[in-house]
Amino acid sequence: MIPPINLIDAFDRVTDYWSPKVIGEVNDQLLKVAKLKGALVWHAHDGEDELFHIVKGKLRMEFEDHAVDLKEGDILTIPKGVMHNPVAEEECWVLLVEPASTKHTGDEITDRTRSLEEQMS
Amino acid sequence: MIPPINLIDAFDRVTDYWSPKVIGEVNDQLLKVAKLKGALVWHAHDGEDELFHIVKGKLRMEFEDHAVDLKEGDILTIPKGVMHNPVAEEECWVLLVEPASTKHTGDEITDRTRSLEEQMS
Numbered sequence: 001m002i003p004p005i006n007l008i009d010a011f012d013r014v015t016d017y018w019s020p021k022v023i024g025e026v027n028d029q030l031l032k033v034a035k036l037k038g039a040l041v042w043h044a045h046d047g048e049d050e051l052f053h054i055v056k057g058k059l060r061m062e063f064e065d066h067a068v069d070l071k072e073g074d075i076l077t078i079p080k081g082v083m084h085n086p087v088a089e090e091e092c093w094v095l096l097v098e099p100a101s102t103k104h105t106g107d108e109i110t111d112r113t114r115s116l117e118e119q120m121s
Numbered sequence: 122m123i124p125p126i127n128l129i130d131a132f133d134r135v136t137d138y139w140s141p142k143v144i145g146e147v148n149d150q151l152l153k154v155a156k157l158k159g160a161l162v163w164h165a166h167d168g169e170d171e172l173f174h175i176v177k178g179k180l181r182m183e184f185e186d187h188a189v190d191l192k193e194g195d196i197l198t199i200p201k202g203v204m205h206n207p208v209a210e211e212e213c214w215v216l217l218v219e220p221a222s223t224k225h226t227g228d229e230i231t232d233r234t235r236s237l238e239e240q241m242s
Contacts, residue, residue, distance in 0.1 A: 004189060004197040007174070026172040026198045026218050029150055051147040053128070068125060076125040077147045097147050097218065 043106030057092035164227030178213035
C-alpha cells in the first residue's frame with residue numbers, strides 16, 4: 001500500500017509553475033498538485049473531466065462564454081470537451097484529479113506541456 | 122456545468138456521523154464529504170479503491186496487520202480488496218473519492234449503511 005502523503009508537504013516538491021506532480025491515485029485517476037501563476041493556454045480534454053480543488057490562493061477559470069472565480073476550498077469539475085483557460089493573478093496552489101491519460105494542456109503543445117514522466121519525477 | 126462547491130461549506134450539510142454526502146464528481150468517481158466519530162465496521166471494497174483526505178481532525182485507519190494514523194491534510198488510498206476499519210476518537214472531517222458503485226460499508230450491512238440516494242440528498 002502507498003503510505004499516506006500530506007497535501008501541504010506535497011507542495012514542497014513543486015518548484016515550477018504549471019508543472020503538475022503526481023502525488024497519488026485512486027481507480028485509475030491521478031491526484032496531482034500544481035502551483036499556478038499567470039495564464040496557461042486555452043484547451044480542452046476531449047474524453048476526460050478534470051477536477052480543480054483550490055488549496056491556496058485564487059484562480060479564475062475562463063470559459064468561452066463566461067468565467068468562474070475560485071477561492072480557497074472551492075472545487076470545480078471541468079466536463080470533458082469544455083474549452084477552458086485557468087488564470088492566476090497571484091500564485092495559486094491546486095489539487096487536480098484526472099485520468100492518467102489526461103494531458104494538462106489538452107492537445108495544445110506549449111513550452112509548458114509536461115509529459116507524465118516529468119509529472120511523476 | 123455544475124457550479125463550484127466550497128469544501129468547508131459542504132460540511133454544513135452533514136449533520137450525522139458516518140453519513141457521506143455527494144458533493145461532486147469527476148470521470149465517474151464521486152466526491153463525498155463525511156463527518157466521522159467512533160469506529161465504522163471492518164469491511165473491504167472488492168473492486169474499487171477508496172481515497173480518504175483528512176480535512177479536519179485525526180483518523181486512525183486500522184488494517185489487519187497494522188494501523189496508520191492520519192492527520193489534517195493527509196491523503197491515503199485504500200486499495201481494492203484491503204480490509205480496513207476507520208476509527209476517529211474525536212470528530213473528524215473527511216473528503217472521499219470513490220466510484221458511484223462503492224458501498225461505504227462494503228458488503229457489510231449495518232445501521233450505518235447509507236444508500237446512494239441517501240448520500241445524494
